[in-house]
Amino acid sequence: MFRLWCKIFDENRHLLKDTVIKDDDPNLNRTRKILNGLREACYEFDLGEPIWLDSNIEDFKRHSKVKFIQDNFVEEIDFSYLEIEVIEED
Numbered sequence: 001m002f003r004l005w006c007k008i009f010d011e012n013r014h015l016l017k018d019t020v021i022k023d024d025d026p027n028l029n030r031t032r033k034i035l036n037g038l039r040e041a042c043y044e045f046d047l048g049e050p051i052w053l054d055s056n057i058e059d060f061k062r063h064s065k066v067k068f069i070q071d072n073f074v075e076e077i078d079f080s081y082l083e084i085e086v087i088e089e090d
Helices: 030-044 054-063
Strands: 002-009 015-023 065-068 081-088
């Protein structure tokens, strides 16, 4: 089972919304599960998908966790950041 925890925080680091996206498709690789999970969470949050910058990719490779701030979004966001974290892997 693969689980991705997606959280939205305000400027005071208070959790505003969260969701856990599960994926048990054995045919998908880790990258595809992460991208699909992020897409599903953004749909659930009614939010445009963030753009992955090189710094985001490096953070995620190191920690299996990354924050997306205003610079990662095309549209204006009404929160401080979106954080995603892998909490369980196959």
